[in-house]
Amino acid sequence: MKNKIYQSFDAAMADVADGSVFMSPGFGGVGIPRNLLAALHRQGARDLTGVSNNTGTLDEKVDVGTLIAAGQVKKMYAAFTAPTHPSQVTPFVQMYNNDEIDAELVPQGTMAERIRAAASGIGAFYTPASVGTELAEGKEHREINGRTYVLEYPIHADYALVRAWRADTFGNLQFRMAARNFNPIMAMAARITVAEVEEEIVPAGELDPDKIHVPGVYVDRLVQIPPDGIWD
Amino acid sequence: MKNKIYQSFDAAMADVADGSVFMSPGFGGVGIPRNLLAALHRQGARDLTGVSNNTGTLDEKVDVGTLIAAGQVKKMYAAFTAPTHPSQVTPFVQMYNNDEIDAELVPQGTMAERIRAAASGIGAFYTPASVGTELAEGKEHREINGRTYVLEYPIHADYALVRAWRADTFGNLQFRMAARNFNPIMAMAARITVAEVEEEIVPAGELDPDKIHVPGVYVDRLVQIPPDGIWD
């Protein structure tokens, strides 16, 4: 069996080229691959496109905002491109206001479905979300069974950086509680999936095959979060 | 909490009206809701439309073929409308050859995705499967990123009859191994979902929330398979 276990986050992020598209899950502060994002920050790849629910927070923690603040990101796909409160001037907001970064604002469910479409070879799909709003302007509409839908396309990525709770050596992943969020669909959508793992990486065969959230065939690299890693 | 537990399969199937659309999972002989199908057969509803991977087998076991043979089904959506071997003349094949039943042949992955589209409020989607074949004739095509896709629509249903391994009283379902197959997507797609359960139905709270294949909000009725029920 191919060895998927990497000894460091830096090794797992070493080959990310300038211009890559990366997905970064997380919602409400949990399930964020902070160690891998920190490694990608150290690695220094530039002109990245990020796919993430938000564009970074104002806390001191590592998230996509860390890469944005460092100027590594040229474009974000996100469900929030303005802060929920005007007082929250994140690095993204400053750069966005100065046209130093591009962004596409995507309704969260549409974003999840566009990621899932990439993960499932769907060419495009019709969703009712955003119909009748500014965000649907210029998009193709279609009435189906008396309801109007808008056409949306997949969001593909080169890398998914995910944060798992448990894994086995084959790459099977499990998540815990709300830390699941975007993790499974991003892990299944990207070309190369790298997981940081909170619990011990157990030998293949020790996880119940009925209780796996991401099959190991989708996962390329695993890094155990060390005691001195970023845990929160 | 609403009581979802029914004391008999007959009670759980009592309100199925003539003309209803029902989904029946199962693949390779496992995960088939044989007890509920037997009850629907006894109940006698007619002019049903069935959604199922196949159109019944030649063994003596209860499956969709039981309802078809009884003349209860007017149309099937299935991935097999001809037997894999010409010697297998099922009740469906006889009736289909005599134009006594209608059928729409759907590639299995397209069927799964059409069911999933119904379960997820997607109006339609583009798939590459069947492009260039007879089955795509007359359907809308679209080239996306250099690849040709065909437009497919959801398959909705009034009832999903499913076969779970374990459940809790809130309706959360778990499946075991390959018996999962179409069960979760059908359970999530239908308007009313009825589950027959192999293991004991445990009190809500006893199943790990991270290890649930169908959330209880999708499940309306549960019946424990009794010792003298159909187990295989």
Added chain:
Amino acid sequence: MATDKPRLQRQAMCDRLAMEFQDEWIVNLGVGMPTLCSNYVDPDKDLVFHSENGVIGYGPLAPAGEEDPHLVNAGGQNVTAVPGMAIVHHADSFALIRKGMVDVTVMGAYEVAENGDFANWRIPTRKGGGIGGAMDLAACAKQVFIAMEHCTREGQPRMLKRCALPITAPGVVTLVATDLGLFRVTPQGFELREHAPGWSAADIQELTEAQLIIPEDLQEFRFRG
């Protein structure tokens, strides 16, 4: 002057909306004020609280020191598990939303219009917007309830003939609680159902751009019993 009278508290507004929740409903509460709806508990009703991050069936906020660090609601607050809770991923969570299984979503808004439009994601003078799951929820939930202050900080009405800001979804709002009362959105426009104590229909109309329908059975605002 009418505007000097005491107004309803946020918790009272959210209590009032929560009183409309029916047994067995799946309820999605937006970040901010709407989360207060979960503080109103009717023991005769079983509600399922859904959060767009895939938590189906969460309970009250976790007591300090008893937080499960992996279990948060849409606002990132640590909530508790209730028996029967299930977790799904983000695509499955919005599948549930788009299928129309959410009976009600309660959201904040900048503006609501008498045709049921509302706006809560973008102020054109600022670049970008914050949608989160609001467009998916607004387009697909069976009902949309709005909890908001009746006027802006500058005293301008938020209940309008037509929204001035970019809308979140057209024609979806069914019920609005403001600090001045409870309003139903009808095909004819806003109907004032209940007024804040001390506020007359005329007082409220004065702070409302849209023409209010004042029914004969207008009631005083109902507080938690």
Added chain:
Amino acid sequence: MATDKPRLQRQAMCDRLAMEFQDEWIVNLGVGMPTLCSNYVDPDKDLVFHSENGVIGYGPLAPAGEEDPHLVNAGGQNVTAVPGMAIVHHADSFALIRKGMVDVTVMGAYEVAENGDFANWRIPTRKGGGIGGAMDLAACAKQVFIAMEHCTREGQPRMLKRCALPITAPGVVTLVATDLGLFRVTPQGFELREHAPGWSAADIQELTEAQLIIPEDLQEFRFRG
């Protein structure tokens, strides 16, 4: 007459296709003859067998008496679990297929054409068809290998210029094993790579409608070592 010579056995045909599987490949084996491919085991290669019912990483058929009644492959046969196996539902299983993660699918066929078309789901004289997952797999797998008898029971060729039967997918077949040899589908047509022992290229051409390309390095068929 050429047709009287001994032909390759089904297991040998499937062994030969299985020799082409590469380390780490995700392999999907169609019902019937293709399942024989899993009987050829190369200890230097780790393969992941995927079955369209959502079983990712199954092992050999279960020994009699040791069957897990819930664990079956696409043909309904009881298979065994291998360490690392994971189960997904049908929509997720075909998501994996459509994403193009299956490195090879091996199928049976009625006909294969020199342009890579093949037909395996419908005979127009019979009503209906049996597609199963074949169209999804054929359209989306990285490679499609075909295992079939070289001729019909009536002795008619199955390797054609163009398929006469309704096709399963256009232009997807890359390799064909028949009981007469191994054929690669090239932009110029079928290239005979290996011939069954005792069969000359001319013998095989005689039973093939399409014009075969005969390379200088034509080999005898490779059997399990």
